[in-house]
Amino acid sequence: xxxxxxxxxxxxxxxxxxxxxxxxxxxxxxxxxxxxxxxxxxxxxxxxxxxxxxxxxxxxxxxxxxxxxxxxxxxxxxxxxxxxxxxxxxxxxxxxxxxxxxxxxxxxxxxxxxxxxxxxxxxxxxxxxxxxxxxxxxxxxxxxxxxxxxxxxxxxxxxxxxxxxxx
Amino acid sequence: xxxxxxxxxxxxxxxxxxxxxxxxxxxxxxxxxxxxxxxxxxxxxxxxxxxxxxxxxxxxxxxxxxxxxxxxxxxxxxxxxxxxxxxxxxxxxxxxxxxxxxxxxxxxxxxxxxxxxxxxxxxxxxxxxxxxxxxxxxxxxxxxxxxxxxxxxxxxxxxxxxxxxxxxxxxxxxxxxxxxxxxxxxxxxxxxxxxxxxxxxxxxxxxxxxxxxxxxxxxxxxxxxxxxxxxxxxxxxxx
Numbered sequence: 001x002x003x004x005x006x007x008x009x010x011x012x013x014x015x016x017x018x019x020x021x022x023x024x025x026x027x028x029x030x031x032x033x034x035x036x037x038x039x040x041x042x043x044x045x046x047x048x049x050x051x052x053x054x055x056x057x058x059x060x061x062x063x064x065x066x067x068x069x070x071x072x073x074x075x076x077x078x079x080x081x082x083x084x085x086x087x088x089x090x091x092x093x094x095x096x097x098x099x100x101x102x103x104x105x106x107x108x109x110x111x112x113x114x115x116x117x118x119x120x121x122x123x124x125x126x127x128x129x130x131x132x133x134x135x136x137x138x139x140x141x142x143x144x145x146x147x148x149x150x151x152x153x154x155x156x157x158x159x160x161x162x163x164x165x166x167x
Numbered sequence: 168x169x170x171x172x173x174x175x176x177x178x179x180x181x182x183x184x185x186x187x188x189x190x191x192x193x194x195x196x197x198x199x200x201x202x203x204x205x206x207x208x209x210x211x212x213x214x215x216x217x218x219x220x221x222x223x224x225x226x227x228x229x230x231x232x233x234x235x236x237x238x239x240x241x242x243x244x245x246x247x248x249x250x251x252x253x254x255x256x257x258x259x260x261x262x263x264x265x266x267x268x269x270x271x272x273x274x275x276x277x278x279x280x281x282x283x284x285x286x287x288x289x290x291x292x293x294x295x296x297x298x299x300x301x302x303x304x305x306x307x308x309x310x311x312x313x314x315x316x317x318x319x320x321x322x323x324x325x326x327x328x329x330x331x332x333x334x335x336x337x338x339x340x341x342x343x344x345x346x347x348x349x350x351x352x353x354x355x356x357x358x359x360x361x362x363x364x365x366x367x368x369x370x371x372x373x374x375x376x377x378x379x380x381x382x383x384x385x386x387x388x389x390x391x392x393x394x395x396x397x398x399x400x401x402x403x404x405x406x
Binding site: 117123125135 | 406
């Protein structure tokens with residue numbers, strides 16, 4: 001996840017001030033993420049330095065307003081068109097499991113079962129959330145949650161495969 | 168709405184008898200979406216067949232809206248079933264040479280109820296399951312997901328008291344299954360449709376208000392999200 005591209009996205013259609021950017025970025029990132037406000041301002045400073053964003057004065061409540069520069073617009077569009085490489089070995093549980101195998105961890109089974117329980121809990125909670133998004137008409141959040149569930153499906157199948165092969 | 172007490176079912180195979188249901192007690196409220204999960208042979212599909220009046224119990228009682236269906240004669244049961252039950256099966260069970268609209272309207276034809284208002288209702292159902300424009304297409308030319316949509320619309324044609332679905336997504340990939348579950352969920356939410364769905368799939372069961380775990384012919388556990396340890400229990404059950 002990149003705060004840089006999140007900010008460029010939020011400034012694409014309209015100017016905005018830092019606090020509103022933080023709130024919208026939380027919402028853009030979905031259900032569980034929260035951004036540290038400090039991270040927003042340091043990123044904005046960097047974006048100004050790189051001439052992707054500029055300061056557009058103050059609003060009526062004396063808050064500094066930011067706007068997207070042409071260079072920032074081009075940078076965002078270029079990024080949007082870049083396919084995202086898959087690098088599953090970096091995912092936490094795959095790494096943790098690889099470490100467990102490396103040391104022939106005696107509780108691998110329990111580790112897998114606990115992960116499975118966590119996935120099932122996520123499936124139940126996300127399915128409920130997904131239907132809320134669906135009936136609220138929030139198509140983007142509905143589709144994102146569906147995507148997360150498809151990933152969990154794959155993870156659950158993988159854990160079942162490991163458990164079966166360990167038997 | 169549905170009250171089941173001490174339900175038992177025994178199947179005879181020559182000299183041997185197998186007790187598939189061993190005393191099931193269950194209450195389902197009006198407007199609830201219930202998922203029944205369990206291993207193959209645990210009796211979950213048999214329970215669904217008894218709830219739908221497709222078969223009779225060896226012992227025990229089933230009341231649907233205070234009507235005791237276990238005590239009905241076959242003919243009476245058939246009439247009750249046509250009027251009050253909608254069925255969706257894993258393999259769709261459509262009439263392959265009939266069109267989408269003819270299949271959806273079939274339960275009304277069978278009851279001689281095809282009035283002008285009913286035809287409008289069939290059109291509305293066809294639209295609500297996303298098959299607008301395909302009314303005159305023969306169902307054997309449709310994809311699996313589309314055929315299951317027809318089956319759902321057909322099951323709802325009679326405004327059933329209960330919709331019973333036996334592995335409705337069992338033949339579909341994850342994306343098509345999602346469309347079917349969204350449809351069921353929509354009818355549940357918007358029309359307060361009572362649904363009882365048998366599934367082996369936790370991703371389908373997640374749509375339900377309550378999950379009933381079935382094992383060896385009895386209810387092992389009733390799961391609701393309010394229980395603190397429900398995920399652990401589900402994970403153990405699915406192991």
